[in-house]
Amino acid sequence: MQSLRVKGGAEIRGSVTVSGNKNAALPMIAALLLAEEECVLRNVPDILDVRTMLDIAGELGAEFSFKNHVLKFRCRDIRTTKVSREMCSRNRTSILFAAPLIARCGAAELFPPGGDVIGRRRLDGHFYGLIKLGSAMSGDETYRFHAPGGLFGRELFLDEASVTATEQILIAAVTAKGKTTLYNAAGEPHVQDLAQLLNAMGGRITGAGSNTIEIEGVEKLHGCDYTIAGDHIEAGSFLALAAATGGELTVHGTAPRHNWMLRRVFERLGVAMELYSDRIILPGGQQPKIQCDFGGHIPQISDGPWPQYPSDMMSCSIVAATQCTGTVMFFEKMFESRIYFADRLISMGANAIVCDPHRVVITGKAQLHAVTMSSPDIRAGMAMVIAALCAKGTSTIHSAEVIYRGYENLCAKLTAIGAEIEELRP
Ligand SMILES: CC(=O)N[C@H]1[C@@H](OP(=O)(O)OP(=O)(O)OC[C@H]2O[C@@H](n3ccc(=O)[nH]c3=O)[C@H](O)[C@@H]2O)O[C@H](CO)[C@@H](O)[C@@H]1O
Ligand SMILES: C=C(OP(=O)(O)O)C(=O)O
Numbered sequence: 001m002q003s004l005r006v007k008g009g010a011e012i013r014g015s016v017t018v019s020g021n022k023n024a025a026l027p028m029i030a031a032l033l034l035a036e037e038e039c040v041l042r043n044v045p046d047i048l049d050v051r052t053m054l055d056i057a058g059e060l061g062a063e064f065s066f067k068n069h070v071l072k073f074r075c076r077d078i079r080t081t082k083v084s085r086e087m088c089s090r091n092r093t094s095i096l097f098a099a100p101l102i103a104r105c106g107a108a109e110l111f112p113p114g115g116d117v118i119g120r121r122r123l124d125g126h127f128y129g130l131i132k133l134g135s136a137m138s139g140d141e142t143y144r145f146h147a148p149g150g151l152f153g154r155e156l157f158l159d160e161a162s163v164t165a166t167e168q169i170l171i172a173a174v175t176a177k178g179k180t181t182l183y184n185a186a187g188e189p190h191v192q193d194l195a196q197l198l199n200a201m202g203g204r205i206t207g208a209g210s211n212t213i214e215i216e217g218v219e220k221l222h223g224c225d226y227t228i229a230g231d232h233i234e235a236g237s238f239l240a241l242a243a244a245t246g247g248e249l250t251v252h253g254t255a256p257r258h259n260w261m262l263r264r265v266f267e268r269l270g271v272a273m274e275l276y277s278d279r280i281i282l283p284g285g286q287q288p289k290i291q292c293d294f295g296g297h298i299p300q301i302s303d304g305p306w307p308q309y310p311s312d313m314m315s316c317s318i319v320a321a322t323q324c325t326g327t328v329m330f331f332e333k334m335f336e337s338r339i340y341f342a343d344r345l346i347s348m349g350a351n352a353i354v355c356d357p358h359r360v361v362i363t364g365k366a367q368l369h370a371v372t373m374s375s376p377d378i379r380a381g382m383a384m385v386i387a388a389l390c391a392k393g394t395s396t397i398h399s400a401e402v403i404y405r406g407y408e409n410l411c412a413k414l415t416a417i418g419a420e421i422e423e424l425r426p
Contacts, residue, residue, distance in 0.1 A: 002400040004411070006388035007420035008370060012247025013284065014417040018235045018254050019045035019408040020069065020228035023312075024190035026093035027167040028197050028228065029053040032073045033062060033100035034175060035201055037223030041071040044228060045408045048401065052090040056083055056097060074223075078105050085111040091405070092116070095126060096164060098145055099171035102135050108145040116377035116402075119335035125158050125165025132156055133172050133180070153178035153217045161186040161211065161305040167194055173215040174203040180215040187211060188306040189258045193229050200224040232258035233312045234407060237379075238417075239282050240316035241386045243271040244323040248284025249417065256280070261309050265317060267291065268299050269324045290326030290364070298361075302331035311335060315383035318342060321362040322350040323390055329361045341380035344373045348387055370395040378406035385410075389419055396424070 020043035030053065032039045044050060046069060054064060054071075061079035065072045081101045088094040092115025101108035115121065131137055132154060135147040153176045158165060166186040171194075173180035185191070187209045195208030201224045204216035230253035242249035243266060256275040266273055270288035274281045293299050301321075303311040311334040321328050322345060332339050336357045346352050348368040353361045370393030375381025381403035388395035397403075400423070403410060414421050 001398055001426060002404070003424040003426075004385065004397040004400045005394060005422050005424055006385060006397060007394045008368070008389055008391035010389065010418050010420045012242050012245045012249060012389070012418050015250035015252060016238050016413050016417055017252040018230045018238070019043070021190050021193065021231040022047060022049060022406050023163070023188070024193040024228050025050050026053050026091070027096050027164070027171070027190070027194050029057055029073070030093065030096035030100055031171050031194060031198060033057060033060065033075050033078070033097070034103060034171065035221040035223055036076050038072060038074040039201065039223050040225040041073065042069065042225070042227040043230070044069050044071045045231065047408050048405045049091045049093070052087070053093060056087050056094060059083070059087065060097065060101070081105045081107045082109040083111070088112060089114040092121070093164065095123060096168055096171065098126070098130060098143070099168050102130065102145050102147050103151060103172060103175050106146065106148045106150065110143045112141065117337065118377050119337040122162070125160065125162040126168045128158070129156055129165060129169035130172055133169070133176055151176035153180035153215065155181045155183070157183040158185065160184070163188050163191060166191050166213070170195055170198060170205065170213070170215065173217060174198050174205065175219065175221060176217040178217055180217070182213045182215070183211065185211050185213045186305055188310070189229060189232055189255070197224065197226045200226045229258070230254040232262070233310060235259060235280065236262045236310075236313045237316045237382050237407070239266070239273060239280065240320040241389065242282045243269065243286070243288065244320040244386050244390050246284065246286060247282075247418070249282045251280045252278065254280065261307055262313065265301055265309055268301060269321055269328065270326070271320070271324070288324040290321070290324050290328045292326075298327050298329060300329045300331055302333050304333060311338065312379050314338060315341060315379040316386055318360065318362060319345065319383045319386045319390070322352070322364050322366050322368065322387070324364045327361065327363045329359060332358050338377070338380070341376055341383065344371065344384065345387055347371055348391055367392065369393060372396040372398070374398040375400060375402045378403055382407060385414070385421070389421075
């Protein structure tokens with residue numbers, strides 16, 4: 001177990017460049033298996049989940065080098081269509097190897113994926129898509145797919161706009177015979193980025209980013225040279241840190257259009273930020289006051305499928321709200337266990353009422369005090385780091401490796417903007 005020691009109270013000031021989007025890089029690594037030619041991916045974040053995806057791809061037959069955020073990847077032949085239970089359990093996107101294996105070999109065998117424990121995480125959309133495109137599926141705890149005759153495009157309608165199910169279907173349909181139209185598709189920036197990568201490999205995908213995606217199947221994909229977009233969730237997390245500590249921060253490397261809803265939510269918290277084509281600035285010296293809804297009603301911040309507020313931004317935003325004056329309700333609609341960590345904030349002195357597993361009411365501004373805590377998931381872990389940086393005293397955060405699944409070089413990036421944080425070696 002890795003731990004962090006965090007001293008609160010330091011002034012946060014400076015600039016940070018975010019890494020490539022974790023949730024784009026991971027499905028892209030699975031998608032690269034579709035081509036026999038060399039593919040180059042740039043701006044790949046060097047995080048644990050990426051290493052896991054590369055380990056799996058390597059076992060399946062890919063050869064690659066990964067240095068300075070550049071991944072050179074080639075999979076001439078698939079060596080096996082099975083991914084071990086242990087490998088699958090290491091992250092959520094291991095399940096996305098199903099599509100390229102079925103597409104290239106007509107078979108795949110996988111086990112339940114891992115990933116953050118933030119509530120029930122359905123795979124129904126993945127299986128619906130693969131089966132409708134022509135794969136048989138058997139097994140309960142082992143997922144076995146067979147499509148000896150290949151996959152065939154068709155009309156699909158997801159019962160919910162699942163991010164990874166949409167990605168699974170994009171990867172499966174891009175080389176299926178005929179046209180696939182996917183309704184109620186997810187449109188997150190990482191889904192759009194994956195579609196663009198597949199197009200750079202010769203795919204014919206239109207509509208990504210909207211809720212209807214059309215995919216004209218092509219026979220084969222070729223090599224590519226593609227750069228992953230910056231991580232808007234990492235950007236939002238650092239901006240939440242600046243907002244919570246009254247700091248001043250410039251964030252580089254994220255597209256302004258990926259942060260429009262973030263700006264709306266921060267406006268509601270009374271935090272101003274400026275979006276430019278090449279950077280976001282959160283000016284210092286703000287004393288944020290939560291903005292009531294029209295008529296003086298307590299405002300609500302809720303998450304939802306893109307372009308609504310990302311669920312992955314909720315935890316850091318809750319901590320930011322503890323440092324704003326006024327009252328706001330957070331309604332986490334997507335996951336039922338994500339806001340459990342609010343109990344830890346209460347033990348630090350936050351004025352929070354946990355109404356039920358989905359809703360918490362925060363009244364600020366509260367003086368937080370240092371505690372010892374453990375990171376339950378990537379985003380709650382980052383939220384705890386932010387809370388510790390606002391608190392009086394020195395906090396210890398255990399299970400830091402969970403945070404490193406999603407944040408590259410966290411301590412170095414935080415130290416560079418003034419935070420007092422160090423890794424405790426076991
Ligand atoms: C590797 C990866 O990319 N992981 C992300 C992906 O996970 P993942 O793809 O697993 O998440 P899904 O999009 O499938 O679903 C997220 C949750 O939202 C619920 N839901 C979803 C769609 C909808 O219209 N209504 C609804 O209630 C689902 O039931 C589920 O509880 O998307 C999540 C939601 O953005 C993010 O938190 C994860 O970081
Ligand atoms: C929930 C997340 O990741 P995963 O789906 O990989 O567990 C996340 O990135 O916040």
